[in-house]
Amino acid sequence: MNRERLVSQLTSQSGPFDIAIIGGGATGLGAAVDAASRGHSVVLVEQSDFAKGTSSRSTKLVHGGVRYLKQGNVSLVLEALRERGLLCKNAPHLVHSLPFVIPSYHWWEGPFYGIGLKVYDALAGQLGLEPSRYLTREEIIQQLPTLETEGLDGGVVYHDGQFDDARLAIHLARTAVNHGGVLLNHTRCRGLMKENGHVIGLKAECVETGRQHEIRARCVINATGVFVDDVRRMDDQKAENIVALSQGVHLVLSREFLPGNQAIMIPKTDDGRVLFAVPWHGRVIIGTTDTPVEQASVEPRALPEEIDFLMTHAARYLTRDPRPRDVRSIYAGLRPLVAMKNTESTAALSRDHTVLVSDSGLITITGGKWTTYRRMAEDVIDHAEMIGGIGVKRCVTHDLMIHGSASVLPKDDPLAVYGSDAAEIRDLMREKPALAEKVHPKLELTAAEVVFHTRHEMARTPGDVLARRSRSLLFDAQASMSAAPCVAAIMAVELNWDAETTAHQVERFQKLACGYILEG
Numbered sequence: 001m002n003r004e005r006l007v008s009q010l011t012s013q014s015g016p017f018d019i020a021i022i023g024g025g026a027t028g029l030g031a032a033v034d035a036a037s038r039g040h041s042v043v044l045v046e047q048s049d050f051a052k053g054t055s056s057r058s059t060k061l062v063h064g065g066v067r068y069l070k071q072g073n074v075s076l077v078l079e080a081l082r083e084r085g086l087l088c089k090n091a092p093h094l095v096h097s098l099p100f101v102i103p104s105y106h107w108w109e110g111p112f113y114g115i116g117l118k119v120y121d122a123l124a125g126q127l128g129l130e131p132s133r134y135l136t137r138e139e140i141i142q143q144l145p146t147l148e149t150e151g152l153d154g155g156v157v158y159h160d161g162q163f164d165d166a167r168l169a170i171h172l173a174r175t176a177v178n179h180g181g182v183l184l185n186h187t188r189c190r191g192l193m194k195e196n197g198h199v200i201g202l203k204a205e206c207v208e209t210g211r212q213h214e215i216r217a218r219c220v221i222n223a224t225g226v227f228v229d230d231v232r233r234m235d236d237q238k239a240e241n242i243v244a245l246s247q248g249v250h251l252v253l254s255r256e257f258l259p260g261n262q263a264i265m266i267p268k269t270d271d272g273r274v275l276f277a278v279p280w281h282g283r284v285i286i287g288t289t290d291t292p293v294e295q296a297s298v299e300p301r302a303l304p305e306e307i308d309f310l311m312t313h314a315a316r317y318l319t320r321d322p323r324p325r326d327v328r329s330i331y332a333g334l335r336p337l338v339a340m341k342n343t344e345s346t347a348a349l350s351r352d353h354t355v356l357v358s359d360s361g362l363i364t365i366t367g368g369k370w371t372t373y374r375r376m377a378e379d380v381i382d383h384a385e386m387i388g389g390i391g392v393k394r395c396v397t398h399d400l401m402i403h404g405s406a407s408v409l410p411k412d413d414p415l416a417v418y419g420s421d422a423a424e425i426r427d428l429m430r431e432k433p434a435l436a437e438k439v440h441p442k443l444e445l446t447a448a449e450v451v452f453h454t455r456h457e458m459a460r461t462p463g464d465v466l467a468r469r470s471r472s473l474l475f476d477a478q479a480s481m482s483a484a485p486c487v488a489a490i491m492a493v494e495l496n497w498d499a500e501t502t503a504h505q506v507e508r509f510q511k512l513a514c515g516y517i518l519e520g
């Protein structure tokens with residue numbers, strides 16, 4: 001996946017594309033994969049980096065959503081469980097099964113959640129993971145030695161999927177490019193092109209060079225997450241908001257707070273929220289919150305009360321109370337929830353996706369979740385075929401293997417997330433042993449990976465490498481800040497940056513990384 005080659009593919013395109021997509025998160029990338037693999041010509045523009053928005057800031061679960069079952073939304077759970085199974089099958093290098101323990105502190109909670117989880121298992125059918133089962137107090141203490149035991153009665157264990165969200169996004173981008181898609185990061189949609197009231201394409205600008213592109217397409221899809229209303233207003237200045245924003249925050253702690261391979265799920269905290277403590281890449285993620293916010297932002301920041309909620313509840317359920325200096329990183333994401341009038345709490349808004357077609361033919365897709373990205377993509381491309389009159393072709397993503405899936409490495413292999421691409425990274429290390437060096441003693445990231453990210457995965461800034469191609473910024477924000485000069489120096493050689501550009505890139509990343517550090 002080479003950006004220069006893709007830019008020249010874009011500029012040499014003679015006729016209109018079948019489909020143009022705005023937004024390179026789970027929704028837009030999924031749509032690009034679906035369209036390209038059906039055989040349509042497709043272009044995608046992303047204003048920042050792939051998965052820079054909500055899609056790199058999730059809880060990293062591929063799940064049916066146990067709590068939606070409680071809300072009675074069986075069809076949503078059924079669809080998500082089916083998609084969970086397909087994702088485990090099609091991206092085995094990036095998704096795996098993880099046990100979740102629900103501890104019960106009241107005698108009735110075990111049977112209550114146990115019965116619900118049997119329904120959850122049954123809904124998954126043939127695509128189910130391991131069945132749920134009851135655990136005694138002793139079994140829980142043995143499996144989760146750092147769980148608070150006071151008042152502990154027993155519990156239930158069930159299985160869901162876990163993944164690396166931004167990595168899956170990169171592999172989806174590569175899958176789409178492998179099928180002929182033209183995908184460009186750091187390229188912002190500035191406006192729509194119209195003829196006789198119909199959308200016939202979009203105007204885009206390369207954020208790096210300022211170069212303008214007029215991209216013609218038979219159909220344009222707006223997949224911009226929490227920014228969909230801004231793009232809808234490029235089409236119709238009077239368009240009303242269709243999304244409400246809900247912020248979710250996560251803390252990342254070191255593994256000693258939750259050793260072992262089981263996650264903890266608290267279905268109802270005392271103020272009615274769901275709380276997860278999940279082992280992930282040798283760290284523990286604690287989350288999340290559900291806070292209504294007014295303003296969409298590419299870099300949302302945790303509010304003091306959200307941090308306080310997570311710290312207090314982590315302390316309540318874990319034997320060792322985390323202190324601010326134990327927090328390796330803190331990240332916030334915004335859920336684009338389809339708004340319904342007269343609904344006060346964002347926790348009650350639908351997690352279903354919505355497809356809207358405007359009078360001018362602009363297709364907007366939003367809502368849903370990472371787990372259901374494939375189903376959302378199928379739905380929106382079905383719409384695009386109708387609106388764009390580009391011919392109906394069969395969706396093939398049900399059985400489409402995601403880039404890298406040809407080789408599944410052991411989970412503890414440091415390069416496991418790259419799947420079959422790991423061999424290329426190892427070749428780089430063999431050719432030049434210095435590339436096997438880590439960029440920082442506290443991070444697993446090697447120089448060879450940075451080279452690979454820049455040459456083959458369209459990384460253009462230290463943030464692209466440290467936040468999304470690798471997850472260093474989430475593993476240890478402070479160490480990532482220190483590693484930025486080393487990462488930028490490697491990228492400078494690959495991208496021909498001069499000293500001034502390199503220094504500017506380092507400074508920009510370090511400023512951003514400050515927002516992931518909890519002072520105290």
Ligand SMILES: Cc1cc2nc3c(=O)[nH]c(=O)nc-3n(C[C@H](O)[C@H](O)[C@H](O)COP(=O)(O)OP(=O)(O)OC[C@H]3O[C@@H](n4cnc5c(N)ncnc54)[C@H](O)[C@@H]3O)c2cc1C
Nearest residue numbers: 023025026027047053054055059061189225248369370371
């Ligand atoms: C806290 C939290 C936890 C979550 N946990 C889970 C989970 O565990 N499992 C799960 O299945 N789901 C989870 N989700 C939901 C899931 O992350 C989202 O549904 C999904 O990532 C949304 O993807 P998207 O592509 O619609 O939006 P985004 O990822 O935000 O992508 C939209 C993209 O559009 C780009 N864009 C905006 N304007 C323009 C423009 N003018 N030109 C070009 N590009 C533009 C943005 O830069 C952005 O990259 C979670 C969400 C949150 C907030």
